[in-house]
Amino acid sequence: SSQMKRAVAAAIPEKRAALQSLRRDHAAVPLDTLTVGSVLGGMRGARALFWGGTTLSPEQGIRFHGLSIEQCQAQLPGPEILGEGAGESSPGESADALSPSPQFLPESMLWLLMTGRPPSPAEALSVTRLLNERIESQGGALPPEVSRAMRALPRDLHPMTQLSVGLSVLQRNSQFARAYEQGKLGKADYWAPTYEDAITLIANLPLLAGEVYSTVQAQATGTTPQPLGQWRADRDWSYNLCSLLGYTADSANIRGLTAEQQRDFVALMRLYTGIHADHEGGNVSAHTTHLVGSALADPFLAYAAGANGLAGPLHGLAAQEVVRFLESLQRQLGGEKVTDSLLSDQLWALLRAGQVIPGYGHAVLRRADPRFTAMLRFAQARPAEFGADPHVQLMVRLSRVAPAVLREHGRCNNPHPNVDAASGILFHHYGVRELLFFTVIFACSRALGPLAQLVWDRAYGLPIERPKSVDLGQLMKLARG
Numbered sequence: 001s002s003q004m005k006r007a008v009a010a011a012i013p014e015k016r017a018a019l020q021s022l023r024r025d026h027a028a029v030p031l032d033t034l035t036v037g038s039v040l041g042g043m044r045g046a047r048a049l050f051w052g053g054t055t056l057s058p059e060q061g062i063r064f065h066g067l068s069i070e071q072c073q074a075q076l077p078g079p080e081i082l083g084e085g086a087g088e089s090s091p092g093e094s095a096d097a098l099s100p101s102p103q104f105l106p107e108s109m110l111w112l113l114m115t116g117r118p119p120s121p122a123e124a125l126s127v128t129r130l131l132n133e134r135i136e137s138q139g140g141a142l143p144p145e146v147s148r149a150m151r152a153l154p155r156d157l158h159p160m161t162q163l164s165v166g167l168s169v170l171q172r173n174s175q176f177a178r179a180y181e182q183g184k185l186g187k188a189d190y191w192a193p194t195y196e197d198a199i200t201l202i203a204n205l206p207l208l209a210g211e212v213y214s215t216v217q218a219q220a221t222g223t224t225p226q227p228l229g230q231w232r233a234d235r236d237w238s239y240n241l242c243s244l245l246g247y248t249a250d251s252a253n254i255r256g257l258t259a260e261q262q263r264d265f266v267a268l269m270r271l272y273t274g275i276h277a278d279h280e281g282g283n284v285s286a287h288t289t290h291l292v293g294s295a296l297a298d299p300f301l302a303y304a305a306g307a308n309g310l311a312g313p314l315h316g317l318a319a320q321e322v323v324r325f326l327e328s329l330q331r332q333l334g335g336e337k338v339t340d341s342l343l344s345d346q347l348w349a350l351l352r353a354g355q356v357i358p359g360y361g362h363a364v365l366r367r368a369d370p371r372f373t374a375m376l377r378f379a380q381a382r383p384a385e386f387g388a389d390p391h392v393q394l395m396v397r398l399s400r401v402a403p404a405v406l407r408e409h410g411r412c413n414n415p416h417p418n419v420d421a422a423s424g425i426l427f428h429h430y431g432v433r434e435l436l437f438f439t440v441i442f443a444c445s446r447a448l449g450p451l452a453q454l455v456w457d458r459a460y461g462l463p464i465e466r467p468k469s470v471d472l473g474q475l476m477k478l479a480r481g
């Protein structure tokens, strides 16, 4: 079994014991009072879910097992463990001797989310190898039935529908579903095949995303879908994702990026997929995965459901809405000198039309999203690349103007930018112009947190989630006392 699986197994007894003692000795301690307002208001603020990997502070943002994004950047192993920058050395060479990097690999994040502690460089590298071995065991490609199913879909189908189909067809090989059906598993062991399925699913995401993107490209150019790049067993997960989208030297390089831009695109992908991996348990994609998984659906079906939720415009699709908005602003203001007051007028027009300013606001956060700050820093660290991109400059300017407008508007509880305010436009800069596709990249990242949690849901033996509902008459009666 893999190093990471052994680390999960080693962590289980202590956590199980802690949970059991909470159940046994403190089950009656009240946490929050549910009100008519919370039942009608999307349960906002109600502490009603149990989630281990991340917590979200309204003021400070996301913590991954207690670590902020900056701490993850300082402490989690990054691309140096792959031998990058030192020629084409193979992954793993004297990994433990290397110092931490300001960038980290999503594989390091996966280890942290699964086991509850940061990996050593060698442990992070073992995750890259584990994911790659899974794909090698499939012959370096998607299982044939998955490719066949995806290729049979209409080419103009929503990219997230294509991804969802791919995830669902992967279910055919679910170890959890098979073991459950054979009746061989005790409840205490459910976590182990769940873990195996989670790894298989995550390993396949770059290939699934590549398959979807090749269809999206073919649809745009009126050609037949062709592989856009090559999957390599000696590369990391994000690099392979970028290759299969056609953005590295191991690909068709569909946007003609320079070698430096290709490296930066991979760095952007590692950053993006590392920090979008989890956002506590109440967001739609995480909560849905947990809910569907609580019925003991296998990880493929549970995460396909979560990914479907991610496709909503108030959730993952917001990055697309932001790019659309920036493009239309740029078109309207293109010829003029973009002043703050001109921008503010445009925002007011949007609000008066009853629309939301995409990329602003958050159900929990009450400050600028630290993920937004991390993406912004990525652009600011590359002035030669982004300084002349009017869309990126507009994004930066908008982040200074929109909060004041939203404050004055007085409706939303958080006028600050969320991560979607910056993420899509950076991918757009490198040539990802197929806006509906952004959510597929988000879905590659979001798999990490909810699937790690699903492993723990099973390790804890959590029950099926089944809250009580009330109808309007009952609510009115309860409200009157």
Ligand code: NMX
Residues within 6 Å of the ligand: 044, 313, 314, 315, 316, 318, 351, 355, 356, 357, 358, 359, 360, 361, 362, 363, 364, 406, 411, 412, 413, 414, 418, 419, 420
């Ligand atoms: N522009 C205009 N109005 C807004 C905005 C915004 N960006 N954000 C919230 N409001 C409104 C909201 O529609 C609601 O109006 P009403 O009372 O008429 O129903 C009111 O302000 C109160 O909403 P909040 O309590 O502040 O926000 P809520 O928790 O309900 O929703 C979002 C959170 C994120 C759905 C909301 O802020 C929004 O729609 N933002 C724009 C879309 C977006 O950026 N989504 C990305 C989420 C992040 N992600 O990664 O998934």
Ligand code: MLT
Residues within 6 Å of the ligand: 278, 279, 282, 283, 284, 315, 363, 364, 418
């Ligand atoms: C997320 O990353 O899931 C979003 O910020 C939405 C949320 O946390 O509700």
